[in-house]
Amino acid sequence: MNSPGADIISLFRNKAPVPLGPEFPPSLAAIGLPAVIENYAHELSESLQVPYEMVLCNFFGVLSAASQRKFCVQVKEGYCESLNLYLLSPLPPGERKSAVTQSVRKPLLHWEKEQEGKYGSLAQEAQSKRLTLERAIEHRRNQAARAKTAQARNAMWQEIQELEAELPEPVHVPRLLADDITPECLAQLMEQQGECLAVIEAEGGLFDTFAGRYSQMPNLDLILKAFSGEPCRVDRKHGQHIGLNHPLLTICVTTQPDVLRSMASNSVFRGRGFLARFLFFYGKSRLGFRLAEPPSVAAATEQAFSTKIESLLSLRSGTGDRPPQTLTLTPGAYEIWKDFFYGVEAQLRPGQRLEHLTDWAGKLPGQVVRLAGLLHLASSSSVDISLDSSVMQAAAALGNRLTGHALFAFHDMGCDEPSACARNALDWIKGRHVERFSLRDCQRAIRGRFPKKKQIQQGIGMLEEHGYIVSVPVPSSGPGRPPGPNYVVHPAVHAAASCSDGVPSQPTQRDTYCFATCVPVGAGEGGKPPFDPSFNAREKEAV
The missing domain is CATH 3.40.50 (Rossmann fold)
Known part of the structure; x- marks a missing residue:
């Protein structure tokens, strides 16, 4: 006598679901690079x-x-x-990203260190002189503001102009790299560095900053324009x-x-x-x-x-x-x-x-x-x-x-809308352990992000194409419009969810085999570790 699992799987022609979306991308080796x-x-x-x-x-x-x-x-x-x-x-995490970044950036950091030794003292001397002269200019401005006669003010203005003429041009130590930087500081630093800069990092803090970590407002103008060299003007009130x-x-x-x-x-x-x-x-x-x-x-x-x-x-x-x-x-x-x-x-x-x-x-x-x-x-x-x-x-x-x-x-x-809808529907199916549902059930569950019926139909259609669900007719109970179909969920979906130790996973051929034959799956064997597409191949060999 066949098990209930085997009867359900027969609706899917004894085939396992096909993972949603494209396969893991091909290796970039053996292209013939320099x-x-x-x-x-x-x-x-x-x-x-x-x-x-x-x-x-x-x-x-x-x-x-x-x-x-x-x-x-x-x-x-x-x-x-x-x-x-x-x-x-x-x-x-755990992929030694920082070690790679540090190794590859060595020539850039070595160049920056050389520039610091060459221009560092000059930059410090120019900055010190500017600060002194700016303080003297500010002092003359205060005196001019308190002057009681036009002659006294004109004398102060003359001194201010002479001091401003003595201000040395700023000396900036050449740089190639920036790290955790705000959009406003990035613009200022790029102006100092010939309008050219690089961010080579192992963390994505830059994206949080530009998304509004400090200002609560995304500011992408410069980062968008600097991709193609478009002119950019930055004006702030203060x-x-x-x-x-x-x-x-x-x-x-x-x-x-x-x-x-x-x-x-x-x-x-x-x-x-x-x-x-x-x-x-x-x-x-x-x-x-x-x-x-x-x-x-x-x-x-x-x-x-x-x-x-x-x-x-x-x-x-x-x-x-x-x-x-x-x-x-x-x-x-x-x-x-x-x-x-x-x-x-x-x-x-x-x-x-x-x-x-x-x-x-x-x-x-x-x-x-x-x-x-x-x-x-x-x-x-x-x-x-x-x-x-x-x-x-x-x-x-x-x-x-x-x-x-x-x-x-x-x-x-999840930027591809049909795929995103299908993934949301699949998450709902796994999270609620849904075994059978209608289109309306699914629409009610995920309508917060996908409010249109057409969106739900596209997502459900993708799940059906990939073998996660199969439509079954619902007998009509009387006159009027016939009811829409129901959808039966492939048992391997829940078999994968129950043994993946909380790791989101696509069901594999082994899940289908184990469910149909009522053979329990060992802990973790039904799951696919993130970003390790070779795991499924090893799993099939084990079967």
Whole structure:
């Protein structure tokens, strides 16, 4: 006699549910990147036992910080791309994110230390002199305000003008990096540093600050405009006017996935295109499989990386009337980029892969140009202004794979409305242990976020397509409109929820097998550890 579980599973043709959303994105290894990038990224990832993609993300951040003001790429007449990037590598705690960031930033920090030794005393001397003269000027102003005659006031004004003429120009120690900084301070610091700065960090505190940690009001204007170098004017009631003509900012953050999800829940971040400016780098977690005595990074590999960054930092930056050096595409490279552009454009059409990701994908061809420019600088022993087809081919291949990473990222953030509705409905089913329900039941449960019936229908349809539920007809009890169908939940959904020790999980083939045969599942075996897609493969082998 068949068990009740087996009878229910027969409604699903004895198949397990298919996980919602895209598969875990493909590895970024074996693309054919320049040796200085590929060798260092592989060796550092092995040395620290971390995902290769996280190291690669940080490497691009450092490369961008070193060259963003010095070069731009001209794709065609009237169209140029700068070389700054916004990068995110989301990984859970315990993945040694700080160790990666500290290792990769070494050349930048070494350069900053050199500049401090060269200009630090000059900056301190100029500041001291300015403070003294400003105090003297303030004293003269007070005297002028108390003067009883115009002649006395004019004498004070004359002295004030002479003192103001003696004020030395501020000397700012050159910097590349910022950390926990407010939007107003970022604008001021960028003005001091040639309108160019980078944030390369292992935590996402910057996002909390710009979301309104101190002001309770999101302030994204500068961070949005600094992606493409748009002019930005900052005027505050009690502050100094700051005018930035061509600000460029590099952001590289290896934050925790929860930070990314909280950003997605803020309508300002997604609605104003903030998240659409980022490239996402996901890597498979190595937790549970790490070596206690991994190989170290070869001295020659680390030296080659440091030398490349130092050589870029030694070049003059484009500021004021001195524009950045322009890299141009060879005819072959332009044809490869054009083919890539048309390929992305086709995927933006209704029903295609990127139809729900137009804000991010619309910027992808330009992002590929930026990646190509950085790859070109990393691969050239000397500065060559012609960017060839091999470099563009590698950048296009990287762009194609990063598309999968972006699809995974936006799905994980719940920015795709049908997927978000399906996930909310699935959470309700698991949380209330629902085994059978109607469309109206589901609508009542999650209508706070999805008030429209069409939204619920899309979410329920996605759950049905992925095998989480199956519709069963409800017999009519009399005249009038026939009732809508009910939905039966796959037993594996609750089997996974009951044995995952509180870890959200997608049901697996093993859950289906164990429920149908009434075999209990061991603690944790039905769950999927976050960001470890290889777990399901190992689980199937066990079955």
